Amino acid sequence: MPDGTYDVIVIGAGSTGENVAARAVQGGLSAVIVESGLVGGDCSHWACIPSKALLRPPEALRAAQQVDGARQAVAGKVDAKAVQARRDTWADHDDQGQAEWLASVPVDLVRGHARVSGTRQVSVTGTDGQSTTLTARHAVAVCTGSEPAVPDVDGFDQVQPWTSREATTASEIPRRLVVLGGGVAASEMASAYSDLGSNVTIIERGPRLLGRFEPFAGDGLADSFTDRGIDVRTTTSVTAAERDE
Known part of the structure; x- marks a missing residue:
């Protein structure tokens, strides 16, 4: 060199x-x-590209289910393994x-x-x-970017939490997933993993999701998440964590 x-x-x-x-x-x-x-x-490798690759198949399915003619032809749920395989071709x-x-x-x-x-x-x-x-x-x-900030929460050293990197590259779908934070990355992963079969709870210490955007955006997203079965908890702080094996 x-x-x-x-x-x-x-x-x-x-x-x-x-x-x-x-x-x-x-x-x-x-x-x-x-x-x-x-x-x-x-x-390219852990954020924008793989996250959108995870989000696109469920979005396409929901869009088809909202259109007469297509709705009648669509049956079943997304194939999580196929979605992950598609992600891996992009990232x-x-x-x-x-x-x-x-x-x-x-x-x-x-x-x-x-x-x-x-x-x-x-x-x-x-x-x-x-x-x-x-x-x-x-x-x-x-131009070195940033790294995820892991909260100083009692028990976090034992539960081995994911950061956004693990979330976008995981090969298994957890039965339950708790997402801390209500920003863009957190909301994307809550949406993706809910669609892929996880029971998802998203926790935001502020009054709404997407706190840096106009209030209607976060409120609309929370309503959509609730309709899809995602447990949305705002104005909520995490004080301790443990893994239920």
Whole structure:
């Protein structure tokens, strides 16, 4: 992994980092991306793509059930295993295609763990353990995304809770699922797993689901969830957790 100087260094090859690097190149600058995991980041491999792949089959079934002519032809429920298999075709955790796209832009890709070590300077420890230093003429863009925040709740260390990553990649459908939080990711997983056969409870400490959106959105979603058999509990905090085996 040779030392190099670029106009822009981007740390993180998720959707934001990819776009920053591509826009820099489109503007006539040179760019490199440093990524310690998969090119494409959470959106491609653990979030946007797999979650929508889980949601689409049940949505298609519900849409058909609401149309005369189609309703009469539709019988049964979604096949959970088939839905998961379809998800895996969309999110197979192979980033070769996206790495090839970066090369076509062209954006250089350095695989390893990055650390800002000076003014417009980044030290990278590669997957082979070797270290190198990259220097930016103009800017270093930190696009590392975020990680799920696990609440400090008594018993959580024993119940082995899922984060969004486990929820979008699970191979089994739990009999019961409690979803903490009422944001977009939580609501998507509550919807998906309810459709796939889980008995779902969603708990939100605020007054409504989708608290960052207009009130009618959260209220409408809660009504829809209730109609579908999802137990919606707002203005509720979790004080302890235990797994019922």
